[in-house]
Amino acid sequence: ETGVTQTPRHLVMGMTNKKSLKCEQHLGHNAMYWYKQSAKKPLELMFVYNFKEQTENNSVPSRFSPECPNSSHLFLHLHTLQPEDSALYLCASSQDGAGGGADTQYFGPGTRLTVL
Amino acid sequence: QKEVEQNSGPLSVPEGAIASLNCTYSDRGSQSFFWYRQYSGKSPELIMSIYSNGDKEDGRFTAQLNKASQYVSLLIRDSQPSDSATYLCAVNTRYQKVTFGTGTKLQVIP
Numbered sequence: 001e002t003g004v005t006q007t008p009r010h011l012v013m014g015m016t017n018k019k020s021l022k023c024e025q026h027l028g029h030n031a032m033y034w035y036k037q038s039a040k041k042p043l044e045l046m047f048v049y050n051f052k053e054q055t056e057n058n059s060v061p062s063r064f065s066p067e068c069p070n071s072s073h074l075f076l077h078l079h080t081l082q083p084e085d086s087a088l089y090l091c092a093s094s095q096d097g098a099g100g101g102a103d104t105q106y107f108g109p110g111t112r113l114t115v116l
Numbered sequence: 117q118k119e120v121e122q123n124s125g126p127l128s129v130p131e132g133a134i135a136s137l138n139c140t141y142s143d144r145g146s147q148s149f150f151w152y153r154q155y156s157g158k159s160p161e162l163i164m165s166i167y168s169n170g171d172k173e174d175g176r177f178t179a180q181l182n183k184a185s186q187y188v189s190l191l192i193r194d195s196q197p198s199d200s201a202t203y204l205c206a207v208n209t210r211y212q213k214v215t216f217g218t219g220t221k222l223q224v225i226p
Contacts, residue, residue, distance in 0.1 A: 041218075042216050042219065043160075043204070056213065088159075090159055090160075103148050103208050105206075107159040
């Protein structure tokens with residue numbers, strides 16, 4: 001596989017469920033990102049990992065828990081979500097965060113999440 | 117003031133015309149600028165990146181950057197119906213934080 005992959009592509013869950021989103025990048029990048037995109041809203045940066053270390057947590061509620069075991073894999077663990085958390089969750093990766101092109105982000109196809 | 121601002125549109129242009137998309141940003145220290153295209157229900161796809169003042173051309177697309185005026189634009193020549201999408205401007209406003217605008221919806225009318 002090439003690029004950035006995400007699974008599952010669609011997820012429906014109840015508010016009491018626990019689920020995880022998975023992202024994998026095959027680009028040899030060192031930085032990975034989680035974004036949330038709600039209808040008619042801009043992309044919201046949630047978390048940033050650089051060389052497996054979390055470098056940004058954009059005031060995300062604790063019901064979202066990221067995990068980055070290595071530079072190629074990123075997870076988003078979901079627990080007791082709310083209906084307003086329904087959105088498209090996008091994973092992206094970049095070579096690193098520096099400028100000059102290394103910060104160019106490449107996106108996965110996203111996971112469409114519906115919370116009932 | 118928003119960090120990255122775009123007109124939400126929709127911007128309607130006839131097929132074959134030039135579409136002009138604009139974006140302004142607030143952080144004078146920004147160094148990297150990106151244009152992404154996003155079709156409905158799909159993820160953003162990188163079209164162009166630009167890092168220095170002036171124009172950068174790639175096929176039918178031209179990105180223009182003016183750091184003094186803090187704006188970046190995207191021109192699409194010979195617009196096609198397949199260009200109809202939302203175009204996102206993104207700016208690296210500080211180390212490792214790329215901020216996206218709300219996007220401009222482009223409609224190319226056949």
